[in-house]
Amino acid sequence: MQSVSSGTERTLHALSNETSAESSAAAQAAHPFAQQCRNASSLGVVPPSLVSSTQVETQSEFRLHQLRLQNFKKFEDITFTLTPSPKIIVGANGSGKTQILWAILIFLRGHNARVPSSKHFSKYVFRFENELEDLFGDRFFSNKYQSPDTLVRVGAPNKRFTLTGTFHDTKYHHTNENVMLEYSLDKGLLQDKPDNHQSLAPIRFAFMPSMYQWGDKKQELGRGEMFLSAGVQHMRWRLEKAVPFVNDAVGHLGFQVKVELERSGSEFKRSSVTENGVTLDIGACAGSLQKIIAILTLLYHLTAGATINAAQDEALEKKIAPDSNTFAQRIFLIDELEALLYENVTAKLYDFLVSTCAKHNIQLIVATNSRAIIEPRLNTKREVLFLTPDGKAVELTGELPNDEQNQQSLFPVLNALSQVKNNNKPLLVLEGVNDQKFYGKYTELGEKFQFMTTAGAVKKEGVSHILRQANLKHVFLSDSDMYAASSDLADAQKRMTKHVGSSVVYTQLPCVESYLILSEMLNHAEAAYKGRHKAIKVLVGHKLYFVNSFKSMLKEVGPKPSTMPIKAEQKQRTKEEISGMTFEGLNALSSDEFGQFTKQEKDELFQKAGQTSSVASASKSATDLLFPKLPLPLNASSNDPEEVWTAMHDKQSDNASSSSFDPVGFWTTYVKMVHGKEAMVRGPDETPMSTDEMIDRTKCLHPKVQALLDQTVQAVLHCLSEADHE
Incomplete structure (x- = not known):
């Protein structure tokens, strides 16, 4: 970021002081609030005698748009935007949302404090x-001599933090003006460059912590008109002006x-709340209601009408005429809106805040992890600022990634980033915790990468887009599922890498369980050999899964239809034709053809075919019965799951009988x-062993399986080295 030169500032002043009727009309249309302020000042509220020759003209076009934090608390150096409204700040506990x-x-x-036209202006630092x-x-900051030092990041050079704000000119948006504030441990104060503030207006802002207790009236403290933070008990006298607004709002919320x-006399004795016919002092109400009323009170004082009055009061104290640009920008900061509130109440209150802030041109910034607040973002263009545990800030500004059902999904991405x-x-992006445990135990990838799991909930291109926004280098290591049987797998990996925009590596076996099963079979070769005949029969029960999984992967990673092999046209068999088929013929049918039958009809077909097969068994050899030959269709395609299944089943039958x-x-x-x-090693009760148990049981993989896995590891590391050379 670079400061705007004084020459640029002079040009902007000249542009903003145009006096033509056309530009004046345009300015009034663009800034209705400013016009309201002008109308209010024309009513004679402030006598001309109070106008000061030292008044500094400000530009309504400038708005605080961006903030850079350097060595502040846990953040070494991050930059984020405060616009558009609402801005949602999300992140795991301890990620720094409140900071x-x-x-x-x-x-x-x-x-x-540095804007000359502000009541808070001080010529001193x-x-x-x-x-x-x-x-x-x-309350930690009650120690004003030591507590402020904790705002500086531990280990920061010069023991200071720096905050740099970028002010955008909404009318001439290609310009900006930066204002820098530095806090030094040595001097214990904010250092800045006052000349940067000459063309800027003060900003009206309010802050609502996660909760507020009204307490007893005797404990009420006096604070200045401009102080709008619920961090201290001082809200009763502010409520006096806000009562009509608050009552309308709580009614709108359904209370x-x-x-x-x-x-x-002229002073109020107490603030009370009547609910369902029962009247209580406001300090004795439920904590949730106390919080809601405090939020609505602060919101009122940021509305257009209340701000006009505040601008006039500001001018009276400064003994100047009201400035039409005073408090043109207003910001409402809320920490953990959902605290103390039911989810449905949170949702209603948030919607009310969004609509009211939009109506009154108030910038709303909310730190939250509430689904009631975050999920409405799914249908809007609102920005989300996500804070990672390591002190990064990721702005989710574009379309959200889609999940496997092609629905926009945010929480899986947030869960992934929180890792x-x-x-x-x-980052090595994996599909689940079992994958993380598997690769952590049988490979050295954990030494080169930090693992991130997405549970397969969102598409890779969406996750990659967000990771690139965060400047996080990453590689996807994904299950190939049944597409591992396709000769197209290597080309599919290249296509997916190009589509996602980041390296994608597919496993050579369908999933991590496949490696564990294969290792088990090879480590117990003699027992496995005896079970090879049973294995052929087991395969039949997995055909439907194979076909559906293959089709799913084909849809995601397969070649475009124009590049796929031409397949001979096949006519779907009728129910009568299928009813007369043998047991072997039924096994060769596609899932689409079986769609004509109910489950009961399908079971009856196999039972009938099995009985017919038993009658004919006397004329067949044992080998023919165990390994029936399935005819290979003409023009077999490597991307047709039915044909791939048939070819592989044939191969298995030949191998088993060889x-x-x-x-x-x-x-x-x-x-x-x-x-x-489903095919994992089975326990005494015949249920498959869990992946987690199988990993614990398998101390090391069979050497041939480890060698196969190492090929995938080398492919992942190659992607990393390629990224380093880009």
Whole structure:
């Protein structure tokens, strides 16, 4: 970021002071609030005698758009935008959501102290230690001599943090003006360059911590008109002006509640709330209701009408005429809106805040992890700022990634990003926790990568887009599923890498369970050999899964229709034709052809065919019965799952009956045809062993299986080295 030169500032002043009727009309249309301020000042509220010759003209076009944090709390160097409204800040516990709000508060307070047209202006360097406890609502900062030092990131050079705000000119958006505030441990104050503020207006802002207690009236503290933070108990006298607004709002939210003020002469004695016929002091109400009323009170004081009054009060105290640009920008910061509230109440309150802030041109910034707040973002263009545990800020500004049902999904991405722990290691994006455990035990990928799991919930291109926004180097290592049986797998991997925009590596076997099963078979070769005949029969029960999984992967990674081999046209058999087929013929049918039958009819067909097969068994050899030959269709395609299945089944039958049985080839083909989780080694109760148990049981993989896995590892590492050379 670079500061705008004084020459640019002079040009902007000249442009903003155009006096033509056309530009004046355009300005009024573009800034209705500013026009309201002008109308208010024309009513004679401030006598001309109060106009000061030292008044500084400000530009309404400038708005705080972006903030850069350097060495602030846990953040070494991040930049994020405050627009558009609403801005949602999300992240795991401890990721720094509240710290972001604190940084914004400090900058806004320090900024107003340096704007010449602000009541807070001081020609001296601004000291803010006395205000932090009230501003944040955190008692830790009651120690004004030591607590502020904790705002500086541990190990920061020069023991200072820097906040740099970028102000965009909405009318001339190609320009910007940067304002820098530095806090130094040595001097204990905010340093800046006052000349940067000459063309800027003060900003009206409010802050709502995660909760607020109204307490007893005797404990109420006095604070200045411009102080709008619920960090300290001072809201009763602010409620006095806001009562009509608050009552309308709670009614809109569906509460049967009425807020009232009891007066004694010109002063009110207490603030009370009547709910369902019961009247209580506001400090004795439910904590959730106290919080809602506090939020609505602050919101009122940011609305257009209340802000006009505040601008006039500001001018009276400064003894100047009201400036039409005073508080043209207003910002409402809320921390954990959902705290103390039911989810449905959170959703209603958030919707009300969004619509009201839009109506009054208030910038809304909310730190939250609530689904009631985040999920509505799925149908909008609102921005989400995600904070990773390692102190990065990722802005989700575009379309959200789609899940496997092609629906926009945000939470799987947030869950994945929350796993980022180390900036120095690239990410290996896996599909689940079992994959993470498997690769962590049988490979050395954990030394080169930090693992991230997505549970396969979102498409790779969406995840990659967000990871690239965060400048996180990454590689996808994904299950090939039944597409491992396709000769197109290597080309599919290249196509997917091009489509995603990041390296994608597919496993050579369908899934991690496949490696475990194959290792088990090869480690127990003698027992496995005896079970090869049973394995052929087992395959039949996995055909439907094979076909459906293959089709699913084909849809995702397969070649475009124009590049696929031409397949001979086949007529679908009728129910009568299928009813007369043999047991072997039924096994060769596609799942589409079986769609004509109910489950009961299908079972009856196989039962009838089995009985017919038994009658004819006397004229057939044992080998023919165990390994029936399935006819290979003409023009067989490597991308037709039915044909691939038939060819592989034939191969298995030949291998199993051969005198030169190839155990590696047989069991490798076997694991490419079965559902890995369903075919796991079975326990005493005949249920498949879980993947987690199987990994614990398998100390090391069979050498041939390890060699196969190592090929995939080398492919992943090659992707990493290619990325390093880009």
